[in-house]
Amino acid sequence: MAAQALASAAFEEGGYAVAFPFFGSERRGAPVLAFTRIDKNPIRVKTQVYEPDCIVVLDEGLIEQIDVTVGLKKDGMAIVNTAKRPEEIDLGMDLKVATVDATTVALEILKRPVTNSAILGAIAKASDAVSIEGIEKGIISIFGGRLGEKVGLINAKAARAAYDQTVIGQSKGKIKKKGVEKWMPTVQEMLPGAAIGEQDTPFGKVGMGSMVENKTGSWKVFQPKYDKEKCTMCLTCWWACPEGCIYRTKDKLEFDMSYCKGCGICANECPVDAIAMGRGE
Numbered sequence: 001m002a003a004q005a006l007a008s009a010a011f012e013e014g015g016y017a018v019a020f021p022f023f024g025s026e027r028r029g030a031p032v033l034a035f036t037r038i039d040k041n042p043i044r045v046k047t048q049v050y051e052p053d054c055i056v057v058l059d060e061g062l063i064e065q066i067d068v069t070v071g072l073k074k075d076g077m078a079i080v081n082t083a084k085r086p087e088e089i090d091l092g093m094d095l096k097v098a099t100v101d102a103t104t105v106a107l108e109i110l111k112r113p114v115t116n117s118a119i120l121g122a123i124a125k126a127s128d129a130v131s132i133e134g135i136e137k138g139i140i141s142i143f144g145g146r147l148g149e150k151v152g153l154i155n156a157k158a159a160r161a162a163y164d165q166t167v168i169g170q171s172k173g174k175i176k177k178k179g180v181e182k183w184m185p186t187v188q189e190m191l192p193g194a195a196i197g198e199q200d201t202p203f204g205k206v207g208m209g210s211m212v213e214n215k216t217g218s219w220k221v222f223q224p225k226y227d228k229e230k231c232t233m234c235l236t237c238w239w240a241c242p243e244g245c246i247y248r249t250k251d252k253l254e255f256d257m258s259y260c261k262g263c264g265i266c267a268n269e270c271p272v273d274a275i276a277m278g279r280g281e
Ligand code: SF4
Pocket: 223, 224, 240, 241, 242, 243, 244, 245, 246, 255, 259, 260, 261, 262, 263, 264, 265, 266, 267
């Protein structure tokens, strides 16, 4: 919800934003990750954030268990929920750090140790991504929308209090970090054609080839209308098509209508509007 409220704040302020969680063990108290991507321009990357500009640590106990800075850019920053000052935090790299005792703020205002709204105030204070007014609106929209207006307002109050108490400083990285391998390449790093091919498994066909058996073309009402003159061959649509029915020829694309299910994702993702969805002839 905090990631969504942050995205909502950025959106309210005229930007583009995407937020999504990543759950491991889905139980209360288990470590979870959530990502927010904010930009002035439309966001076409759909992956997790592997190289963040900013990390936000809601539980400082995690710092001893895992390397929370994996992928963090050298000029990035960390926001930590702690009673310590920034210079007392050691994340294994020299870093701009903002600290706030969000747990105490939450206990005082919400009467519960739920820190996700308070920490948003620290984000507004420490980064230039969003203003505190935007955060308050985002919280009222997301928290209030799900849990009621009263809950939205009190969580906005917690964010404002945390904003006032956030301290920004510099930390020195003294502990030695364990190197952590990235577990997956990003879309930008993968070569076109690197997706797995057809494979027979005990559960049937998987991979690109599995689509051959399901002629999904009969589902569609609308189909993609492709404008070769506008197309820059960036292949965003090729990546995005869930049916793998866009083919590259020497200088243009072709769409296999036996499999195109008319979802419109290709048209939505094309950055130059070279694809429009329309009724078939
Ligand atoms: S409409 Fe959907 S299925 Fe058809 S080509 Fe575009 S992305 Fe692929």
